[in-house]
Amino acid sequence: MAGNIKKLVLGFILLGAIGIAPRFLGIISLNMAVELAIGALFAVSLNLLLSYTGLLSFGHALFFGMGAYVMGISITYMDGITLIPAILMGSLAAGLTALIFTPLLVRVTGTAFSMLTMAFGQLMYVLCIKMRGITGGEDGLTLFDMPLLSVPGVFSLDMTDPATLYYTVMGVVLISIGCMWYFTKTPLGGVQAGIRDNAQRVEYLGFHVSASKAVIFIISGTFAGLAGCLAAIFQQVISVDGFLRINVSFMPIMAIMIGGLGHFLGPVIGTIFLMFLNQMAMRYTDKVELVFGIVFIMVVMYAPYGIHGLWVKARIYWGIFRHRKGALGKEERT
Amino acid sequence: MSFILETQDLRHDFKGMKVIRGVDLQIRQGERHAIIGPNGAGKTTLFNLVTGMYRPRHGHILFKGQDVTKLKPYKRNRLGMGRSFQITSLFEHQTVFEHLRLGILSRMGVRYNFFKPMTMVKGLTEEVDAMLARVNLSEYRDQWASLLSYGKSRALEMTLTMATNPDLVLLDEPCAGMSAEETRNAVGLIRELTTGKSMIIVEHDMDVVFSLADRVTVLHYGKILACDTPSEIQKNKDVKDAYLGHGMKKQ
Numbered sequence: 270m271a272g273n274i275k276k277l278v279l280g281f282i283l284l285g286a287i288g289i290a291p292r293f294l295g296i297i298s299l300n301m302a303v304e305l306a307i308g309a310l311f312a313v314s315l316n317l318l319l320s321y322t323g324l325l326s327f328g329h330a331l332f333f334g335m336g337a338y339v340m341g342i343s344i345t346y347m348d349g350i351t352l353i354p355a356i357l358m359g360s361l362a363a364g365l366t367a368l369i370f371t372p373l374l375v376r377v378t379g380t381a382f383s384m385l386t387m388a389f390g391q392l393m394y395v396l397c398i399k400m401r402g403i404t405g406g407e408d409g410l411t412l413f414d415m416p417l418l419s420v421p422g423v424f425s426l427d428m429t430d431p432a433t434l435y436y437t438v439m440g441v442v443l444i445s446i447g448c449m450w451y452f453t454k455t456p457l458g459g460v461q462a463g464i465r466d467n468a469q470r471v472e473y474l475g476f477h478v479s480a481s482k483a484v485i486f487i488i489s490g491t492f493a494g495l496a497g498c499l500a501a502i503f504q505q506v507i508s509v510d511g512f513l514r515i516n517v518s519f520m521p522i523m524a525i526m527i528g529g530l531g532h533f534l535g536p537v538i539g540t541i542f543l544m545f546l547n548q549m550a551m552r553y554t555d556k557v558e559l560v561f562g563i564v565f566i567m568v569v570m571y572a573p574y575g576i577h578g579l580w581v582k583a584r585i586y587w588g589i590f591r592h593r594k595g596a597l598g599k600e601e602r603t
Numbered sequence: 604m605s606f607i608l609e610t611q612d613l614r615h616d617f618k619g620m621k622v623i624r625g626v627d628l629q630i631r632q633g634e635r636h637a638i639i640g641p642n643g644a645g646k647t648t649l650f651n652l653v654t655g656m657y658r659p660r661h662g663h664i665l666f667k668g669q670d671v672t673k674l675k676p677y678k679r680n681r682l683g684m685g686r687s688f689q690i691t692s693l694f695e696h697q698t699v700f701e702h703l704r705l706g707i708l709s710r711m712g713v714r715y716n717f718f719k720p721m722t723m724v725k726g727l728t729e730e731v732d733a734m735l736a737r738v739n740l741s742e743y744r745d746q747w748a749s750l751l752s753y754g755k756s757r758a759l760e761m762t763l764t765m766a767t768n769p770d771l772v773l774l775d776e777p778c779a780g781m782s783a784e785e786t787r788n789a790v791g792l793i794r795e796l797t798t799g800k801s802m803i804i805v806e807h808d809m810d811v812v813f814s815l816a817d818r819v820t821v822l823h824y825g826k827i828l829a830c831d832t833p834s835e836i837q838k839n840k841d842v843k844d845a846y847l848g849h850g851m852k853k854q
Contacts, residue, residue: 454721455720456716457714457715460705462694475714477675481714
């Protein structure tokens with residue numbers, strides 16, 4: 270109970286910090302925070318598959334890019350569309366893409382699943398380059414006039430204003446991550462954890478493993494699509510390299526591995542870490558990817574459960590240390 | 604006489620190697636039925652055919668009068684067929700409580716719900732706790748399954764199978780590798796959990812078989828050698844020759 274209150278207080282402090290941050294942060298830091306939030310949402314959506322269902326997807330950029338492109342295309346070609354329906358269309362299109370691929374994907378596991386997702390991801394990458402007429406090919410789509418995020422007569426937000434963008438993105442990201450966290454606590458979330466640990470047993474308990482996996486896959490894809498939409502609004506340029514390339518798929522995997530596999534907020538920690546690492550590395554070298562790679566290898570070799578795992582380990586050692594100290598103290602007294 | 608499970612001329616082979624060569628098994632409603640046989644007789648294969656892991660090359664499986672030959676395992680479970688595994692098959696990173704919760708959820712038919720948290724599903728926590736108390740696992744409620752002793756994890760394995768409340772239970776060597784005392788506890792648990800249900804058990808420990816079973820089927824090279832009450836089986840000359848005689852002398 271005390272732990273819960275502590276967490277609640279911590280949550281409120283964090284929320285307050287996010288709320289007042291624009292008053293203190295400059296435009297660059299503010300934009301970094303937005304980028305971080307989007308990256309965190311993307312990574313958490315992948316974590317739903319990786320940590321909670323045990324599926325390693327190498328093609329999550331497919332959904333990220335799908336969301337961004339569908340939103341971008343609807344803004345470019347549909348006059349007078351406001352941002353809310355465009356975002357909805359983007360995320361739902363990503364979910365729909367997941368639905369289309371599920372019949373194939375739920376039937377394979379392990380390496381085959383990873384390779385298949387990677388293949389689909391690359392397929393979409395090539396497709397977007399080839400369909401120049403709609404997607405702009407290698408030049409991508411530029412969203413020159415960003416529509417307002419508005420409900421006519423109720424409110425209207427201008428996404429080109431950094432502070433407004435910041436609050437909108439933060440709000441959407443926090444609500445989405447909250448939804449996904451809630452999801453892990455529901456019966457389907459329980460089934461999902463069972464599938465991760467022992468799919469065969471879950472099947473013999475009367476659960477349709479493939480169908481359950483499909484639902485989770487669609488949810489994960491939809492939120493990845495939403496993250497893509499937010500990223501497109503933020504960057505105002507949708508390009509194949511920024512949204513569909515294979516390294517877009519790898520970033521959230523790195524964030525999860527570095528932050529802590531198996532923990533819900535691991536990817537958030539990981540995204541923050543990578544962000545700072547990126548900033549630091551950029552000052553000294555232009556080979557940032559090399560630094561990322563070395564850090565990633567170190568994590569896999571020496572801290573397989575990432576930062577969260579190290580934290581748990583540190584707490585255990587601290588406990589042992591205190592216990593020993595206490596025991597010694599007693600001995601001295603007697 | 605009504606049979607809860609019936610197999611008709613069941614045949615199966617692995618790449619031409621005939622493992623099951625025409626099995627006609629009939630399990631009566633409410634009986635405890637044991638399947639014994641030497642190693643390689645096809646006991647586990649028969650189990651996997653009945654529970655749907657493999658699809659038989661030939662023959663039919665009738666469960667409660669319904670042809671289930673082509674049904675997937677989860678559908679057979681929903682019809683009321685449950686199984687345990689020879690090699691303990693649990694969820695490594697989950698507590699004992701979470702195991703049974705999954706079983707009870709399946710029994711309640713709550714499968715795709717992702718709107719309501721599990722703590723708010725009516726009666727769920729209470730039922731899981733009641734089940735834990737029934738099998739004396741309450742003190743391990745919040746412990747990870749991977750940290751349980753062998754005897755306890757076997758008990759959890761069986762309890763998890765029973766959590767979905769099946770009418771027919773198939774237990775695959777529930778007492779394999781257990782000490783004498785663990786075996787006694789396990790037999791007590793099986794008796795307690797399968798009261799009023801039909802059960803098929805594969806077991807090598809003859810004490811367990813003869814103390815639990817109402818009828819015994821002897822499987823030999825993929826065929827039924829004999830099917831009778833335990834006392835008749837012990838007298839049967841064919842069975843003695845094939846399998847039991849050897850084991851009985853040792854005892």
